[in-house]
Amino acid sequence: MSLTKLRYVGVRKAFGAKTVLDGIDLTVGVGGAIALIGASGSGKSTLLRCTNLLEPIDDGAILLDGDDITEPGRDADPVRRRIGMVFQSFNLFPHMNVLSNVTLSPRKVLGKSKADATDSAMTMLQRFGLADKAHDYPDRLSGGQQQRVAIVRALQMDPEVMLLDEITSALDPELVGEVLNLVRDLRNDGMTMVFATHEMSFAREIADTVCFLKNGVIAEQGPPQQIFSAPTHPATQEFLARVIASGRL
Amino acid sequence: MYGADADKASAPSRTGLSRRALFERKQRRRSTLMAAGSTGVLLGLIIWQVPKLDGWKRVQKSFFDRKTFSDAFEPVAKAFMLDVKIFLVCAPLIVVIGMLIALSRSVRSPLLFPLRLAATLYVDIVRGVPIILWLYLIGFGGAGLMNVREVGIGPIKIGTYLFLGGVALVVTYSAYVAEVFRAGIEGVHESQRSGARSLGLSTWDTNRHVVLPQAVRRVIPPLMNDFISLQKDVALVSVLGPVEALRRADVIQDKLFNFTPFVVAAVLFLCVSIPLTRTADYLLAKERRAMSGTAIR
Numbered sequence: 388m389s390l391t392k393l394r395y396v397g398v399r400k401a402f403g404a405k406t407v408l409d410g411i412d413l414t415v416g417v418g419g420a421i422a423l424i425g426a427s428g429s430g431k432s433t434l435l436r437c438t439n440l441l442e443p444i445d446d447g448a449i450l451l452d453g454d455d456i457t458e459p460g461r462d463a464d465p466v467r468r469r470i471g472m473v474f475q476s477f478n479l480f481p482h483m484n485v486l487s488n489v490t491l492s493p494r495k496v497l498g499k500s501k502a503d504a505t506d507s508a509m510t511m512l513q514r515f516g517l518a519d520k521a522h523d524y525p526d527r528l529s530g531g532q533q534q535r536v537a538i539v540r541a542l543q544m545d546p547e548v549m550l551l552d553e554i555t556s557a558l559d560p561e562l563v564g565e566v567l568n569l570v571r572d573l574r575n576d577g578m579t580m581v582f583a584t585h586e587m588s589f590a591r592e593i594a595d596t597v598c599f600l601k602n603g604v605i606a607e608q609g610p611p612q613q614i615f616s617a618p619t620h621p622a623t624q625e626f627l628a629r630v631i632a633s634g635r636l
Numbered sequence: 637m638y639g640a641d642a643d644k645a646s647a648p649s650r651t652g653l654s655r656r657a658l659f660e661r662k663q664r665r666r667s668t669l670m671a672a673g674s675t676g677v678l679l680g681l682i683i684w685q686v687p688k689l690d691g692w693k694r695v696q697k698s699f700f701d702r703k704t705f706s707d708a709f710e711p712v713a714k715a716f717m718l719d720v721k722i723f724l725v726c727a728p729l730i731v732v733i734g735m736l737i738a739l740s741r742s743v744r745s746p747l748l749f750p751l752r753l754a755a756t757l758y759v760d761i762v763r764g765v766p767i768i769l770w771l772y773l774i775g776f777g778g779a780g781l782m783n784v785r786e787v788g789i790g791p792i793k794i795g796t797y798l799f800l801g802g803v804a805l806v807v808t809y810s811a812y813v814a815e816v817f818r819a820g821i822e823g824v825h826e827s828q829r830s831g832a833r834s835l836g837l838s839t840w841d842t843n844r845h846v847v848l849p850q851a852v853r854r855v856i857p858p859l860m861n862d863f864i865s866l867q868k869d870v871a872l873v874s875v876l877g878p879v880e881a882l883r884r885a886d887v888i889q890d891k892l893f894n895f896t897p898f899v900v901a902a903v904l905f906l907c908v909s910i911p912l913t914r915t916a917d918y919l920l921a922k923e924r925r926a927m928s929g930t931a932i933r
Contacts, residue, residue: 478831
């Protein structure tokens with residue numbers, strides 16, 4: 388369909404004796420949006436953390452624009468600059484205000500001047516309705532605001548791919564919407580993204596491909612209409628039945 | 637009956653305070669009165685009873701002699717300035733060296749393994765020996781090594797006993813302070829590192845801008861504790877000869893056969909350590925308030 392941005396080839400990862408990723412093959416096109424669904428412990432987060440090289444993989448390869456970023460011994464920092472990541476628990480720096488959180492890496496990593504970094508940050512905070520929070524510390528913000536700041540922080544590095552690791556799981560239900568709206572905006576801007584989520588309706592709306600993970604393998608993947616309406620794999624059927632029973636779809 | 641009670645309970649009071657605020661004000665007044673009363677009784681008992689003890693006259697004469705106190709005050713206070721100077725010179729050095737040791741103990745690069753090993757050994761060995769013993773070892777050992785006998789008062793000269801005493805304090809205290817810093821560094825949650833590294837920040841920038849500022853903030857109260865100890869332990873330098881407050885008091889005591897100069901020295905140390913202690917307590921309480929909600933009574 389389009390150019391390949393990210394490709395996973397036989398990715399394996401174990402923590403001690405426990406295999407977490409057991410041969411993942413996946414292709415993410417430029418501008419694509421891949422949703423990773425599956426039970427806790429199925430390997431969704433680990434796959435995202437491996438993509439950003441926060442965890443080294445044991446075998447296989449992850450290619451970014453055809454370039455093997457998982458080659459052992461390779462410097463991770465230039466790769467991370469190109470891949471933004473947002474975490475379930477925000478991971479904002481509590482000792483810095485919002486503006487400093489957002490401008491730290493553009494200044495230190497991209498070498499932007501303070502004025503440039505601030506200008507760019509304020510423009511984006513403005514766009515996402517956070518400009519009046521620029522000088523507040525993270526603990527003064529609601530969970531939804533904190534998570535939106537974390538997304539802005541990642542976007543300020545001008546990444547080619549965004550990895551979103553269950554970014555609404557730690558939020559009160561009424562705050563989920565404001566974060567998902569922001570992701571929707573990103574999607575409309577054509578950002579390539581891979582996201583792990585428990586929000587099935589959101590995965591259905593945003594993703595062009597949904598992957599169901601079980602025990603470290605992609606048990607089934609396909610367009611959302613097919614996965615959610617006519618799943619073929621018994622494990623997917625069982626998982627979705629449980630999700631529906633718990634009222635989350 | 638029930639309705640009337642409820643009305644009374646919910647009616648705003650004349651002072652405009654809520655029911656709870658009124659109750660708490662009453663409680664506070666009661667607590668203050670009780671505290672003042674019990675303190676007064678205890679103090680009264682001490683003042684009334686202690687002078688009746690058999691040895692009181694002797695103790696009063698040898699420890700609390702007014703004339704000796706005023707005679708000894710000036711020379712001891714002057715010598716105390718040396719304690720303050722040693723403290724002011726050593727404390728910043730201890731912070732810097734302690735931090736460097738803590739960082740050395742945290743490095744994970746195999747190339748820097750010798751550094752990690754050295755830092756770990758240093759902390760283990762230094763903390764395993766009493767401070768006063770280090771003063772003898774470094775003081776007399778160092779003096780022998782450099783072949784000097786100067787005691788060295790006033791401006792610090794390298795190789796004097798005063799200098800070596802300072803070195804001994806820096807050596808010992810930096811090991812203790814390093815452990816405080818290390819605890820702080822390890823107390824910063826791993827997710828902070830993930831957050832920083834995911835943005836492409838280098839290990840150095842992550843430590844410099846994300847981990848260390850949080851670690852240091854967290855360990856300020858325990859650090860204050862170590863510096864209160866240091867402020868008193870500077871007196872130990874006197875075992876090498878330099879005439880600071882304790883030594884000066886000792887000399888005067890020898891001359892007058894009266895222990896009051898020691899009380900003078902004690903009062904001077906208290907003048908510095910009590911404000912320091914209170915500041916540390918205040919910082920600790922502030923930290924605790926920030927971490928948890930309301931205090932449970």
